[in-house]
Structure formats: C-alpha cells, structure tokens
Amino acid sequence: MKYVMQSFSRLDQRYVVDKAEGHCSCPAFPREGWCKHLEAVGAYRPRKVNLTSRPSFSQALSGLVKSIRVRNIQEAVYWLGYCWGFRERINGTQFRTVRRLLIGAAEDGHSVSVMEQMAEVFQPLLAKDVQLEKVVAELVRICKVPNWWHPASGxxxxxxxxxxxxxxxxxxxxxxxxxxxxxxxxxxxxxxxxxxxxxxxxxxxxxxxxxxxxxxxxxxxxxxxxxxxxxxxxxxxxxxxxxxxxxxxxxxxxxxxxxCGGDSPVVDELPSVSDEEATGLLDAARSMYPHVIPGWCCDGIHCAGTDVRYAGMWDRMYAVCRQFEYYQRLDPNDEWLEASFYSMDGHLLLRRP
Incomplete structure (x- = not known):
C-alpha cells in the first residue's frame, strides 16, 4: 500500500510512503533505513527473534501483556508464572511484573472497580513471600471483564x-x-x-x-x-x-x-476469583512447560519480534477492534487483513499513487 503523506514538519512537503515495501521518499529514510512516516502508517522495523521455550524476561512480559490483551487467560497465567521465575535472578522483575498488571487493568480494561482492586493489592503483591496464586487471581479478574475491543465494554x-x-x-x-x-x-x-x-x-x-x-x-x-x-x-x-x-x-x-462523556457498561464490574480457580489455572500452566512463546506475543517494539498486531499503540489497538468486528471473536490464528483492519483516519493523505 502506497500513500502520499504530508510532511510532519513542512506543510508544503509531500512524501510517498510504501507501507508494503517499507520505503519512504523522505530524506531521513536513506540515512536511517527507516523513518517516522513508516511508523505513522503502522509499519515497524522488525527485530529478528528466535522463538524458544526459554525467552528473555522482556519477551515473557510481552507474552503476559499480549495474552491479557486478547483475553487468553491460560496463556497469560503461563507467562505470569514464567516471569515470576526471574525474581531470584534479576532484580526488579517482581516489581515490573506486578506493575504491568496494575497498568494492564487500565490499558486493557474499563472496569474502574477492577483497577481499584488492583491498586489496593499492588503493594501486598510486591511482598517477597506473596503466594503466586494471589497474583494469578488479580490477572484472572482483569481478564474476566470485556476488553476495549469488545463493544460490550464501550x-x-x-x-x-x-x-x-x-x-x-x-x-x-x-x-x-x-x-x-x-x-x-x-x-x-x-x-x-x-x-x-x-x-x-x-x-x-x-x-x-x-x-x-x-x-x-x-x-x-x-x-x-x-x-x-x-x-x-x-x-x-x-x-x-x-x-x-x-x-x-x-x-x-x-x-x-x-x-468528555465517555461511558462503559463494565465500569463497576468486579468478578470474583476463587482460590481453587487460581490454583487450578496455575497447575495447568505448570503442566505446559516447556512452552515456546507464540510469535503474536513478540511485537518487535517492546521486545524482539516481528508481529505488531497486538502492540499497545493506539492505531494497532483500533485495528484489533476492527478485527473483532470482522470475525466477532479475537483469535491470533485468524487471517490478519491489514488493508481492512488498519485505519488511516486522522492522517493527512493527499492521494494514493
């Protein structure tokens, strides 16, 4: 797909952006091999990755985030457990993992009650002796409420x-x-x-x-x-x-x-999660070892990878909304129709070459 796009800095300048080929006519592209215009139309430079059953912490954390995003609870619990295993090896990983759950309550949900619950337990979940089942319960609570890609959430x-x-x-x-x-x-x-x-x-x-x-x-x-x-x-x-x-x-x-007048029917939803449910999901996750990290978890932006579909940029998230609208479900295995799902609304496009 090619677009003629107005320059971001000069109103009288136009550039031809070829999204499919990863090419732009701007002066920055020959120097850097990439440019902000390509990123603006949803193309990102891939970071090659070897998908293994022993990914890095950043990849596993991305797997946790992406699994929450698509509401794959079992996959999310698996990557939560994997991230938890870094606590004794890399300082700060417990904090980063729990913080991502706090952020995820808002980045991937509209239940303010769930956000408040996560804010309430944030500090206790950072304790050295906290049971992993307690952390799992909050992850599951987030995932039980429809995410932003579902119309039921607003x-x-x-x-x-x-x-x-x-x-x-x-x-x-x-x-x-x-x-x-x-x-x-x-x-x-x-x-x-x-x-x-x-x-x-x-x-x-x-x-x-x-x-x-x-x-x-x-x-x-x-x-x-x-x-x-x-x-x-x-x-x-x-x-x-x-x-x-x-x-x-x-x-x-x-x-x-x-x-501004936004509204969400799920604002006060606060699902219950039993100890038995959290324990069962954790036991099932442990039985999945070793587990190769799926490509859709690795976006090449927050970690090494090549699949930007579920990255947390606004344009990519709106494309996911359109994916759900098209299939009436959200499954990374469904064919991704970039031309149909990715919206160019809001860009100053002059014409297509």
Whole structure:
C-alpha cells in the first residue's frame, strides 16, 4: 500500500510512503533505513527473534501483556508464572511484573472497580513471600471483564479517539506551554471533544512533571463536576501510585475520556476469583512447560519480534477492534487483513499513487 503523506514538519512537503515495501521518499529514510512516516502508517522495523521455550524476561512480559490483551487467560497465567521465575535472578522483575498488571487493568480494561482492586493489592503483591496464586487471581479478574475491543465494554470509542489524538500530535510538533495546554485540554473537555482533549493530554504528558500537573488539573475538573468515575481514577489509583507508574498515562487518559462523556457498561464490574480457580489455572500452566512463546506475543517494539498486531499503540489497538468486528471473536490464528483492519483516519493523505 502506497500513500502520499504530508510532511510532519513542512506543510508544503509531500512524501510517498510504501507501507508494503517499507520505503519512504523522505530524506531521513536513506540515512536511517527507516523513518517516522513508516511508523505513522503502522509499519515497524522488525527485530529478528528466535522463538524458544526459554525467552528473555522482556519477551515473557510481552507474552503476559499480549495474552491479557486478547483475553487468553491460560496463556497469560503461563507467562505470569514464567516471569515470576526471574525474581531470584534479576532484580526488579517482581516489581515490573506486578506493575504491568496494575497498568494492564487500565490499558486493557474499563472496569474502574477492577483497577481499584488492583491498586489496593499492588503493594501486598510486591511482598517477597506473596503466594503466586494471589497474583494469578488479580490477572484472572482483569481478564474476566470485556476488553476495549469488545463493544460490550464501550472501548472502541475510547481507542478511536486516542488514535485520532495521537495522529493529530504528529502534525503539531511545536513546543507547548504547559498551562496553556492544560487550558486547551479543559476547553476540549467542556466541549465533549474527546480526541482533542486526549491530544492535549498526551502533549502535556510528554513534558517533565506534566502527568502530575495534569492529574491535579483533572482532579479539580472532576471535583467541580462531581464526576465520580474520574474522581475514582484519579484519587484512588493515579494519585496513589503515580510515582511508581513512571510515565504511564493510562489512568489519566481514561479520566479525560470519561470527563468528555465517555461511558462503559463494565465500569463497576468486579468478578470474583476463587482460590481453587487460581490454583487450578496455575497447575495447568505448570503442566505446559516447556512452552515456546507464540510469535503474536513478540511485537518487535517492546521486545524482539516481528508481529505488531497486538502492540499497545493506539492505531494497532483500533485495528484489533476492527478485527473483532470482522470475525466477532479475537483469535491470533485468524487471517490478519491489514488493508481492512488498519485505519488511516486522522492522517493527512493527499492521494494514493
């Protein structure tokens, strides 16, 4: 697929981007062999990988994330257990694993009750003597609620708005004044324009201390409006664990979306998970050893790999929404129809050559 795309820095410049061949006519491509225009249309430089039953921690963590994303609970439990095995060998891996579950509660779900539950147990799950079954239970709880690719979650609207916002950012690369940007975000929230509000939120999030400043501003907006869902996201989760979330903005962007009028029928769903269920899944996972990591778990962006379908960028996530719409299920083994699933909405395309 070829596109004539407007330059991100010069309004009078056009480039021919060949997605299938991985080629662009911009001056950066001959120097680097890759460019931001290719990434903007959903093409990423693959990082060769040897898929084995003993992948690296980063690959296994990606396997955990992707399995949660597609709601393959048994696969997710397997990779959780595999990641857990690194605790004694690599410092910080327990923290990174548990943090990914906290992030995943928002990045791959719209139940604020599940997010609050994960925020409540976050610290206890970091204890050295915590039982793995307790961690498994929280993973299962996340997976029991429909993800954003399922219409029952209200999530496709959120993902589409985020995709448009991220693409608008490409064409507005000037430096921002944080307070002015926060004001623009608030005006967009008042107008109910979720894509524009998310764009300003993303821009502020890229600035040092931007997330904390934005959380404070959003808390004020939510308080004035008495918006209970946004207040829960901000007070009970982000402001409680923001320092440990690093630069992750999932709870912030969800709060922005809700304040713009977003809605999800699953917001208060809190599935129960019995000890027996968690133990049974863990026992089944242990019986799967050794288990070669599937290619769809390795995106080449967060770890070595070549399959970008389920990577956590807005454009790729919206493509997954369209995959579910087409097949009425989400199975990595189904044929991936890139031309049908990948949306170019929000890009400034002049024509196709």
């Amino acid at each position: 999530g496709p609207d959120y993902i589409y708005a985020g995709m448009i916002a991220s693409r608008e950012m490409l064409y507005h690369r000037e430096a921002i004044q944080v307070q002015e940007a926060l004001g623009q975000m608030e005006r967009a929230i008042d107008a109910g324009d979720s894509a524009k509000a998310l764009r300003w939120a993303m821009l502020v999030g890229n600035v040092e201390s931007g997330l904390s400043l934005m959380a404070t501003r959003l808390l004020g907006i939510a308080t004035v409006r008495n918006h209970q869902v946004a207040l829960r996201l901000l007070r009970n989760i982000y402001l409680r664990h923001g320092a440990k979330l690093g630069g992750d903005n999932n709870f912030i962007t969800q709060a922005v979306w809700w304040l």
